Amino acid sequence: MTRDLDELRRSHPAPHDITLSPLHRARLRSRVDLAIDRHEARRRVVRGIAAPATVLACATAVATVGVLALTGDSPAPRPEATRAVMTSLAATRVLDGAADRALASPAATVREDQFVYTRSAVITNEGRLGEDVVLGPVRERETWLGQDPGPFGWQDDLIRELGQDWPLESGGPSPAGARRPTYAWLAQLPTDPDALLDVLDRAAVPVDGQEQQQATFELIGSLVSEQLVPPDTAAALYRAVARIDGVEVEHGATDALGRRGVGITRTDARFRTRTTWIFDASTYELRGTRWFFTHPDGSPDTLFGATAVLETAVVDSAGQAPGSKT
Template sequence: MDDLTALRELHDDVPQLTDDARAAARVRLQRAVLQERRPHALSRRLMLRATVAGTAAAAVAGGIVVAVGRDGGTDASRMTPLSAERLLRTAASRSRSSETGLRIPRDDQYLYTKTYITRTYVKGKRTKTWTDQSWMSVDGRKPSWREEYGKVHHDPPLGKHEVRWPPTEYAELAKWPTDPDKLLDVLRMADKDSPTAGRMAFVNACMLMMGPRVMPPGLEAATFEAVAKLPGIKLDHHDVDALGRHGIGVSYPKVSFSFVFDPKTYAYLGLRLKGSSPEKIDGAWRQTHWYYEMRGLQESGVVDRIGQLP
């Protein structure tokens, strides 16, 4: 028996890798390649510079390059770049795998979320932080208690003809399609051939992820897969989420929002946005005091009353 035959038979006894395992393996491979290339005589500072320079070059070329075979193995002859589409599809697979035992809320319950927000102003690098908690009525028929940048809002029940966009009521979200193509049509809110349809879809996807973070099964994954179909999405390799965790962002041209994912597991970390505060100058309101803001979900769940924790 030759070595190749033995290797094939050994592979047959190994179970298929999960998407999370493959993602982790790719990261370990990338680190191993960088480590192997480092001359042992170089100083630690010089090695750090070389690694940063190599990572930046890979980002400019279109993404971090890893070797991935069809079966999840590695092969130097098959080099696949990490694209925004690939990241989103992996994040979708991870989202589906984490939905086991997902609790379906009753209409009389509340959706609890705890969000950490950090805002860093471009001028002066001054930083402000908030930890917001919210209890949103599942069906919208009871008052809700919501914090926004530390300020408490007592939201009355929705009126008979009132609607929110995107919906916050679980039953309304449950009506949304989990087929990525159909969901993309919903997110576009316009003819798919419109020049602004892609931008509209990306913004609505961000707004959906900013809402109650207890979603019907498959909706979060379908959102990532729908966004993956948008031409023009790109990776931002140096994002940092609200909790200080380094991440990889996915953005769209001329949109101030971007999704942020864990660079190792591709778990969804939160949203990053660029904004400004208005200021009245010479009798006219102008957008000044530009800042970058990160919103990271710390906790979410279903509870029976306002003030209760999951």
Template sequence: MHDLDQLREWDAGAPPLDEETRTRVRARLLRAMREPTPVAVRRRRPVLRIALTGLVAAAVAGTVLVAVHDDGPPTRTATPPASSAPALENVSARTVLTKAAAYQRAHERQVAPRDDQFIYSKEIIKETEKGTGTTKTYVDEDWRSVDGSQRSWVMEIGKGWWSPPLKGNERVWPTQDWTLLSKLPTDPDKLLKAMRDPFDRTPDYSKPIRADEWEMINFSLQGLLYRVPVMPPGLRAAAYEALGKIPGVKATHGVKDARGRVGIGITYSGRVTLGTMIFDPETYAFLGFRDTRTSGDGKDMKTYIQLSYLDSWAIVDKAKVRPSAEG
């Protein structure tokens, strides 16, 4: 398993979990996220690579299972929570994300990949070490199987490897599976409730969101936005609007992106934050991400500021074959 990239044995031949068990497992995951020790999240810039294991059958025994591949790229440590944002910042964040959703709907490309195809993405990453000011630029190219039935090529900070196909009832979140993505609601309020458990096939939209569920909802929703470059019509716009409704999401003006453009940063101020999304202050087009990562321990620890953006994406028939526009 690579980088928390696969959710194993989703059904595992076991009966569906009852509501009490689901609640207990969610609580365990959230407690783990709130431990004083920083939460280590292995992820490719700028996206979350993690298996949401709160609902696997193994959790019936009361254990949340998260597996990490030890020989992967450097570990990213979650940023400590910021202080609670003033109400004005929350309103500003919602306004930015609402306008970003409108821009997305106006410029959305209509696509529908087949299960046997791949999602190609090319990402540019500009990384600066805080101590020395040394800056390096990486080009990461991925070819991800749409339905997970074929092995995928993934890269992180210039290093690449083959990710094996999913087995049996394995699931991964965020998913590239068009069939599963197409079943997610494009109503932002319903999407928020669906993100309580993104693998729940029959979410209860009538059930109010509890205060202790917002952390998980943000975790699932930002994973979707960070990880999936191609979505069914209306889903990304709905995700922007849903994110703006989450308590603790704030806006910061004057954030520079990888190309030096000054934009508005949107950040979640909870216990686990996945970096900052940057939007154009006039058009509200999405520009890219800003994040930090660390490597090493103790006196050898180094901190890096990362700026990244999606250069291009396409639907292709084979892995490791660039779309024609890429040559």
């Protein structure tokens, strides 16, 4: 037996280690996410996170490895004291404005047998693996996310784009949670920003050297983007972002349709990526997301994905348009 094992090891040696540059790894993730996005398995990546996350663009690609914020179980951190606000005054004003807008919005009524519908404009990277980014044209995407809290509640979920309907495949049991956030699950999250951030830090697992705070930022992005969020939860999510270091304002940011607004952005210096959420400068409504590669030589960041949310509603069945009976 030992002789047979030795012969097997000689004839089938272990693969050698492969070292990829951060840019190559990120590009690889963007291509993986594009495939995931077309079958719509979350960040989620990715946001996931998509992107919420939630149905994410190739960049939502960034909701998880894919979107640079893969969610999962991790050891509970030590209890935190009240966290200080880490953002600049300008960024805090935007986040507070978004929180106040959320609180002024009516709460939705969403049954477990219903679907959250989102229609978005998206741009994704159409380039070849390992080569320069080539952005495709703006296209429309519709998604239907089921609200069944059970481990197989995603089985009727649907994405419609490129002239075709695709099932949203989760690949196995996936109960309501950070990887598949239903409206009811979001409603039961803590509404104290500090307590909420403790929960999200546990759910957002850094990938391949990614900063913990970036993983949490990406996860929050996947929860609020292309998603329906209870007002109290949305307000707490935005105020929790103000406790994340490195979050800045980007003036004149634009979504996938070129609509100008004010951006809330964070860069992961180690991972060499940047994610920007675009808010309406007057109403603080979240309009969309943009994802970038950054470069160590200081050259301009490279856009590799963007979204613009056009419509969100609650419908009774997958494939049903808002306002229709079937």
